[in-house]
Amino acid sequence: MDRRRQEWDDRRCFITNIGIRTVDQCPAQIVGVRQKYYTQTMYHQTESLFGHYASRYMHLLEFKDPNSIHIRLPFKFAFFQEEANSLLISSNGVIGISPSKYNTSGSEQVMYKYIAPFKGDLKFGKEGAIRHGDVEIDGNQCYGIEWMNAQFSFNEFISFECGICANGSIFFNYRNINNYAILELDNIGITIGLWHGLTKDEFVEMAAEQVDIPALKANLTMLGLVVRFSPLTKCSLSNTCLTSPECPHYSSLHGCSRLSCNEPSDLPG
Numbered sequence: 001m002d003r004r005r006q007e008w009d010d011r012r013c014f015i016t017n018i019g020i021r022t023v024d025q026c027p028a029q030i031v032g033v034r035q036k037y038y039t040q041t042m043y044h045q046t047e048s049l050f051g052h053y054a055s056r057y058m059h060l061l062e063f064k065d066p067n068s069i070h071i072r073l074p075f076k077f078a079f080f081q082e083e084a085n086s087l088l089i090s091s092n093g094v095i096g097i098s099p100s101k102y103n104t105s106g107s108e109q110v111m112y113k114y115i116a117p118f119k120g121d122l123k124f125g126k127e128g129a130i131r132h133g134d135v136e137i138d139g140n141q142c143y144g145i146e147w148m149n150a151q152f153s154f155n156e157f158i159s160f161e162c163g164i165c166a167n168g169s170i171f172f173n174y175r176n177i178n179n180y181a182i183l184e185l186d187n188i189g190i191t192i193g194l195w196h197g198l199t200k201d202e203f204v205e206m207a208a209e210q211v212d213i214p215a216l217k218a219n220l221t222m223l224g225l226v227v228r229f230s231p232l233t234k235c236s237l238s239n240t241c242l243t244s245p246e247c248p249h250y251s252s253l254h255g256c257s258r259l260s261c262n263e264p265s266d267l268p269g
Helices: 010-016 053-057 179-184 213-219 247-254
Strands: 030-032 038-044 068-079 082-090 095-099 113-119 123-137 140-153 156-165 170-175 191-199 204-210 225-231
Touching (some): 068 123, 068 140, 068 156, 123 156
Parallel strands (some): 030 204
Antiparallel strands (some): 038 225, 082 095, 113 191, 156 170, 170 225, 191 204
């Protein structure tokens, strides 16, 4: 890419990748794909996403500094059909995703791959914290993250949860928010959903499963809302699998479409 001819859009890059990467590393062009990789289900419940399991078994850690923390999951899960087991939890309501081949917390792998239960410029005071730990949701092994008492607008606060499960399902749950506060979300740039970008030579190919906030405002209240994302296929491709001779057969068998199989690497002579 000719960097002299490239136009940089720092503000758009910051909003898109808030809390994940610095603006000087963002290419301006992002090309969306229309194919769906998840189904969305919405419902309401009064108790926490983690139920009583959280209070009895979760070892939750406070996270006071507005920054990010790296977590290695105790399991692997498929994110847009790509195998992953590493998270970068941000205080800005974003969870960056690293493929399982990476063992470091470097942000270069997670810039365009992230889960956003409530992405915005969040602030945490004395009562605010981020907690995380192993949980079960509907009998499935999951990892839970909770943002507590986050300020997202003037005098408006929210607590929300995210559950990432070994079967590929992802849950959002919203708690402690005034019903009328949902009317402000569009105006202050809050976004909710899943994003998975693949870096090409001159652009980023972005797949997204975004929650429609205007529809949310018209039909639902935010308090107690649960959004469940369920993968449409059982495909889970690691970097090793992508270069394996069995990759084409596996991809055909499990309906893989997001990632392309590579030619097997030449063995050293």
